[in-house]
Amino acid sequence: MTYGTSANPVRAQASWVERSLAAVWHPCTQMQSHPELPMLAVARADGPWLTDFDGARYFDAISSWWVCLLGHRHPAVVQALRDQLDRLDHVMLAGVTHQPVIELSERLSALTGNVLGHAFFGSDGASAIEIAIKMSAHAWQHRGHRDKQSFVCMAGSYHGETLGALGVTDLPGFRRPYEGLVRPAHVVPSADARQARPGDQACDVALRAVRHLESLLEDRADSIAAIVTEPLVQGAGGMVFYDAEYLRQVRALCDRHSVHWIADEIAVGCGRTGSFFACEQSGVWPDLLCLSKGMTGGFLPLSVVLARDEIYRLFLGDSASSAFLHSHSYTGNPLACSAAVAVLDVLQKDDVLSANRLRAARLGALLRQFSEHPRVRHFRHIGMIWAWEIAGAQPGFAQQVFRIALKHELLLRPIGNTVYLMPPYLLSDADIDALGNSVVAVMNEVLA
Numbered sequence: 001m002t003y004g005t006s007a008n009p010v011r012a013q014a015s016w017v018e019r020s021l022a023a024v025w026h027p028c029t030q031m032q033s034h035p036e037l038p039m040l041a042v043a044r045a046d047g048p049w050l051t052d053f054d055g056a057r058y059f060d061a062i063s064s065w066w067v068c069l070l071g072h073r074h075p076a077v078v079q080a081l082r083d084q085l086d087r088l089d090h091v092m093l094a095g096v097t098h099q100p101v102i103e104l105s106e107r108l109s110a111l112t113g114n115v116l117g118h119a120f121f122g123s124d125g126a127s128a129i130e131i132a133i134k135m136s137a138h139a140w141q142h143r144g145h146r147d148k149q150s151f152v153c154m155a156g157s158y159h160g161e162t163l164g165a166l167g168v169t170d171l172p173g174f175r176r177p178y179e180g181l182v183r184p185a186h187v188v189p190s191a192d193a194r195q196a197r198p199g200d201q202a203c204d205v206a207l208r209a210v211r212h213l214e215s216l217l218e219d220r221a222d223s224i225a226a227i228v229t230e231p232l233v234q235g236a237g238g239m240v241f242y243d244a245e246y247l248r249q250v251r252a253l254c255d256r257h258s259v260h261w262i263a264d265e266i267a268v269g270c271g272r273t274g275s276f277f278a279c280e281q282s283g284v285w286p287d288l289l290c291l292s293k294g295m296t297g298g299f300l301p302l303s304v305v306l307a308r309d310e311i312y313r314l315f316l317g318d319s320a321s322s323a324f325l326h327s328h329s330y331t332g333n334p335l336a337c338s339a340a341v342a343v344l345d346v347l348q349k350d351d352v353l354s355a356n357r358l359r360a361a362r363l364g365a366l367l368r369q370f371s372e373h374p375r376v377r378h379f380r381h382i383g384m385i386w387a388w389e390i391a392g393a394q395p396g397f398a399q400q401v402f403r404i405a406l407k408h409e410l411l412l413r414p415i416g417n418t419v420y421l422m423p424p425y426l427l428s429d430a431d432i433d434a435l436g437n438s439v440v441a442v443m444n445e446v447l448a
């Protein structure tokens with residue numbers, strides 16, 4: 001298989017990797033680990049499969065950092081983008097509007113039962129977090145609470161890597177070099193279900209954890225604008241699952257102490273945990289909800305903050321100075337919004353989230369081949385996320401698994417000693433079997 005053109009001569013995998021390492025500074029990467037650590041140069045992708053320049057296939061078991069929800073190049077999204085390209089490429093969103101942004105905003109609002117009826121768009125996950133924390137603090141200013149300017153996050157939280165988002169991120173690896181630049185948040189214990197004591201349920205851990213938030217708010221609510229949480233699953237912190245009771249308690253405490261609740265559904269939204277919004281499983285809604293990643297099915301960057309009417313109304317006034325003066329050049333880009341509308345169409349028309357329950361059962365049955373192994377700890381599953389820890393993992397474990405996975409036609413990227421799967425949703429039985437069998441082969445090798 002070749003991928004060259006006359007202007008761009010055919011090059012094999014190794015040559016593309018060499019050029020990339022010379023010219024591209026890759027994200028979240030110790031560049032010196034390459035080329036000894038393999039790099040995958042991808043020539044094309046179809047459904048869950050990536051194909052390299054030598055024609056070898058790899059199953060994208062983590063949906064390319066959790067964004068390619070429907071797999072790669074889903075025809076309905078490709079068609080929607082083609083149609084949109086024929087109509088409108090881009091237009092600014094201040095003083096101007098367009099059909100895809102209106103449709104997307106209306107449909108997202110409807111998915112919250114119109115509780116979060118105002119959609120403010122950003123470019124990526126971190127910008128959505130910046131928007132939400134600015135909006136929260138500014139909303140309190142409008143209500144005369146100028147001191148409510150600090151935030152609360154959970155231990156092990158991850159909300160992005162711009163400076164505001166790092167302030168509510170509790171992962172030292174990402175934060176430490178920038179500590180002097182970042183405004184730290186209050187960190188409360190995680191409701192991590194793995195902390196359950198013998199005889200405990202996840203709910204008991206949640207109830208214990210929330211007491212810390214309660215006492216913090218009793219002491220400091222006057223200076224706190226919002227708590228930011230990743231509902232149900234703390235992703236980059238190691239796929240930490242926790243009980244929905246925590247969110248119900250957060251809602252009640254926020255109401256009691258006049259603090260906003262910002263739900264960061266950037267990773268868990270769009271059906272990843274089994275419901276379109278993870279918050280739905282708690283039966284309570286936040287004041288601000290951030291969505292990004294899978295929203296456009298991995299086609300284009302886009303994020304949105306959905307806000308309650310009470311917050312939106314605080315920004316109405318006679319002068320520009322009372323408005324929310326935040327903007328990104330590509331805010332509400334028509335192409336990105338039309339991709340997001342097409343993703344919603346596929347999810348809804350094909351009832352993808354119901355079908356995912358059957359897919360999850362089939363994959364889960366295959367994964368049972370190693371889930372009881374004595375070195376496999378805390379094997380867990382929700383929606384289309386599976387995660388487990390490997391006891392006794394040595395330094396370099398994540399790279400070792402990445403390397404072994406490639407040998408078995410799999411793209412995996414463990415977080416420390418946590419191995420996880422977040423595959424695309426639209427998997428045939430053959431895809432699921434290929435994924436399950438490859439993961440079993442990788443784990444057999446890792447555990448040998």
Ligand SMILES: Cc1ncc(COP(=O)(O)O)c(C=O)c1O
Nearest residue numbers: 124125126158159160235266267
């Ligand atoms: C929960 C959560 N919030 C925010 C972000 C930041 O999103 P982005 O990488 O698009 O800036 C991420 C990214 O992984 C995330 O998982």
